[in-house]
Amino acid sequence: MNFTLPGETGYEKLTLDLAKRWGADVIRDSDGTALSKEILEAGYQIYSTICPIREHNPWIRENMNARQQNFLSTAPVTATGDELKIRLLDGFFQDQFSVNDSENALPYWQVYDRTADVPVSDWSYADGVVTIKTTPFRQYTVSFLAWRDWEEISMYNHTTNNWDKEKLMQLNPYAPGCMDYLKGWFVTWCKEHPHSDVVRFTALFYNFAWIWGSDPRNRHLFVDWASYDFTVCPEALDDFAIEYGYRLTAEDFVRQGKYCATHRLPSQKKRDWMEFIGSFVRRATRELVDIIHTAGKKAYVFYDDSWVGMEPYSGKFHEMAFDGIIKCVFSGYEVRLCADVPAPVHEIRFHPYLFPVGLGGAPTFSPGGQPGRDAMGYWVNTRRALLRKKIERCGLGGYLSLTEGYPDFIKAMDQILMEFDKISTLHETGTPAVLKPKIGILHAWGKLRSWTLSGHFHETDNFVLIHVLEALSGLPYDVEFFSFDDEIPEGLDVIINAGEAGTAWSGGACWEDESIVETLTQWVYDGGMFIGIKEPSAIPGYATYLRMAHVLGVDIDNGEKACHGRWKFESENSVSSMYKTRKDVILTDGKARVLSADGDIPTVVVNDFGKGRGIYLADFKYSPAATRDLMNLINFITLAEGVSDNPNVECTVFPGKIIMINNIDAPQAASCRWNEQEYSAQLKPYEMREIEI
């Protein structure tokens, strides 16, 4: 089967035994492991992992200006006289950063009076300290360029997994001479690795932003998995100014110390910078991929830690000419994210990794860990999405030797791989049935951030949209992502706007454009369904806080209507999942049906509007029951064909077969109608069952 096993030198028998047991066709190395001759020559295809920016310490030591950089903003400091000294690295993790006070960096520094929020020009710098002429009792910050002296994944593993290897620096591909060095290095590498069939870029060039602090009480000052904050350097900023006709400032990146998190509405400047650096990354990547292809090998890319510029939904991913994409998956939405990337091969990497500690910090292959249980948990999340969309390959990563002593994990993998293989075979027989309606997700990023927010589920689970994406990932609907700049895509039946006020996901200031409101209003009036979740279309300054309040039948009061009456209502109590809200949700005109309420606050509301309908959900947390509620609302309480009658069981219809999956760890009975026939089954915990039709 299409399975990639991590091999490990010193454990040749284990490697080859498990490769045989699980039907692997590929053996890979991992970050920190090597493959022995015995494994390399055992007749398997070989993946070799390369992180292009790490493991170049000797060259970087000779070219210290080729370290990566980023802007940092100091914490605000209150002036108590007419002069203030700010030590730049105070509060930052000193092993990660040092000050870049070079001649081309200093012009990008900025001092701000944060009380008036204006830049200040009267300051000087010496020995790590900026001295500012101040107005007493205002607050000041300094934004400066910092070198990054320790690659963050290396830093993380040293700190979390007690690695004692050399601390790695990271190469800045934009630094003069760097790409020439790197291309030479790749040419040599290809020559020295004749056994490698596939070079797996374990990342591209720039990590997600991860700013560490000096105090263990607040170690991670800022983390954003889709950020571009770690991509700057004076050379790139200068080139940008020439190409785009305007110069970016430190403030464009540090935003009053808030930085440019992916969850916030992107400015045009941020979009410009992303395009500028993305274009550079694609060109540089292509040069390396060409070297690999010339050497007769394939190039795959691993989409996780440092994928800045890769942007698989930008429409330009193909420029890099990758032969495959590999995505690690905890969740269903990550399967869908991977499946639709325009690449010849899609491969998923199962969790847990064969590491002592999982990404969430809990033990996996170490005392207290239950890796078999974890694997089944993640599998159940991903399986429902795999049934919807074809993924060609799967695999594991890490230290194979760690599996010894965890027979439950081996058994779980037996089961998982058997089911993965069965699903692959089903997809060979044809495409699974897609039901009406077709769903559009509207947010500020649109297609570019299809099937993702910024990182894994557990890193973004305080944003409602990720819960919605996870629910949709296993439902039998087509889903399309579009932005406020796009036309409404043809053929949509449902549009979902799900997010917190001011975020890129709800749309924030995009809702200032009245033509958006007009267009969506007409679209619903003519028969569409608009589902707003949490604070959809929220923006202050208008008659209603939710711009789509008239369609949704609800608004949110931020205190402007403390003196206004509230419509009394009776909740129908007709949805199973209960939502709580911290917001003061109010009915607009009392005509909407309230399906669920949290005390006096309506939480699930249906409002007829013209020939269409608005639906409001105060919140949404992913669970089988909540997913079924959402499906019922989409179908408006009628059970569609091809859908099981049990929220814990989902169905996918392939040609000639219904596949039922039990998503919970308890036996379940379920039935499903298809072409006016009813099909029933008793399922074991987590079971996947094929039913002939």
Added chain:
Amino acid sequence: MNFTLPGETGYEKLTLDLAKRWGADVIRDSDGTALSKEILEAGYQIYSTICPIREHNPWIRENMNARQQNFLSTAPVTATGDELKIRLLDGFFQDQFSVNDSENALPYWQVYDRTADVPVSDWSYADGVVTIKTTPFRQYTVSFLAWRDWEEISMYNHTTNNWDKEKLMQLNPYAPGCMDYLKGWFVTWCKEHPHSDVVRFTALFYNFAWIWGSDPRNRHLFVDWASYDFTVCPEALDDFAIEYGYRLTAEDFVRQGKYCATHRLPSQKKRDWMEFIGSFVRRATRELVDIIHTAGKKAYVFYDDSWVGMEPYSGKFHEMAFDGIIKCVFSGYEVRLCADVPAPVHEIRFHPYLFPVGLGGAPTFSPGGQPGRDAMGYWVNTRRALLRKKIERCGLGGYLSLTEGYPDFIKAMDQILMEFDKISTLHETGTPAVLKPKIGILHAWGKLRSWTLSGHFHETDNFVLIHVLEALSGLPYDVEFFSFDDEIPEGLDVIINAGEAGTAWSGGACWEDESIVETLTQWVYDGGMFIGIKEPSAIPGYATYLRMAHVLGVDIDNGEKACHGRWKFESENSVSSMYKTRKDVILTDGKARVLSADGDIPTVVVNDFGKGRGIYLADFKYSPAATRDLMNLINFITLAEGVSDNPNVECTVFPGKIIMINNIDAPQAASCRWNEQEYSAQLKPYEMREIEI
């Protein structure tokens, strides 16, 4: 004693018996009652109640343009074509309003496109309907002038207390000819009422805003006890334009349908209008008061329902030459509000009124009512404030006959009046001790809204400031109110800013002025204490959401910092009352002490700043325990002299005496230090005890 008893014709014996039992010196009539000759001539002073604007139906019927008016804004309606018809009174209570489409009113109407939030000029009016040329799928509102056809207190009593008397209209004193009529009426009245010693204005001219809806599911569309919305008419608006050099529009009053609630930050236009109409009210009132004085009577004013323009803390209250002010009191803060009004006599009116149903809607003197218990409850709230500030008189209102069958009420009043008399005597002996520190309350209204928000406690109890005022009303501190336009008053030790974001109480946009932040920062740095409660100094757009975050040691994250780390902390758990918060409160730099937390959210925080200190409370609900917490924070956990060691017991030090009051319905032991001596007592439920020192 100084006690005002409501008399009732037909219950002469009851009236005179209770007058004797309670030592009344005054007998009054009430709205809807009259006094018989027997009562009038029994040797008591007589108060007569007059509401200047009600009870003039015959004259108004001859002068229908003398009805009162206000702006109304229709609910937004979505256009689905290029023309839209909006029926103006749809959704409004048709007995309250009719359309004022007179020639001088129409120029003040406005049609708004609420999707773009711009006024629209292409519309016409006929027969109660406005027809608008529209952009399809935008929303429109019409703001228009409406006559008010039913005085709201009359409307309320008809609806709530099933009155079947004539529905009363209300006179607009600004209407041409109205004041001449009214003055004549007062002259006649004075002649016809020789027994009346005091004319009690039961209100001035304009009610608080109370817009009723047609649907019983949402009867009270808008209510604001301190609003000026019910004061407009074309004549006044025209005169305003001449006097102020600019013309007010409907939008200045209806504000996108949000209206100008007192809780919101007042615009300069609103302040101008208040001054304009306030000045008119004071002039008109003075003309009536002069008539009363000329007739040899005194004029008192009752401060409650319709006090618009009276503004007892405007510095101009004396212009009306009232001889006394009467305030009904549920709460301690209302006592303080009354006590500091510059008038010769201050009188409080106890609750419950002698009515079948209380203001909150629960039965009092009717089956299920417990008026004795209610009276004691309100008394305990007010008593602690009465100990702090002198109030000359007290009284009751309503139908005396209703007290029959409620002996508990009679007994409660025996007790209350005995204690009121004792407190009055104490104030004769000298002023109670005022302890350090001196407290300033900073909000957008400043001195004008001293000791009040907008109405009674139960109408504003979702605003944190009213809880703070209620706590302070019985504490031994001087309290001064000031606004963002004022200098920080001399001699303050503590400044409190308590409110929800965007409200007049927290200050909203006032915090955009960086000099406010600078001045307060320096004031704290030099040794002051700044207490911020709930969302103090909150405003979006700056590096911190709370402008005083650097002083408070906390900020509130509205999602901008979802990717930022949070400071870990250990709560000291050193305050007794637990606060919950719906806001994401975060520590700014981890240096503050957390005294209490709601899970991971710090809720009570102390932050040293220079020689001073910032204190943050996520919320505050009035209770004896919470009041003690606040007092402890003000004194920073040290117990001052003159303060009891039991949160349920409070002390007031008069010359030679300590007064202990038990504020709860259970026996309490307490002691108090004064001049290095300790004084202890065992108190019965609610007891007030005098201790000689």
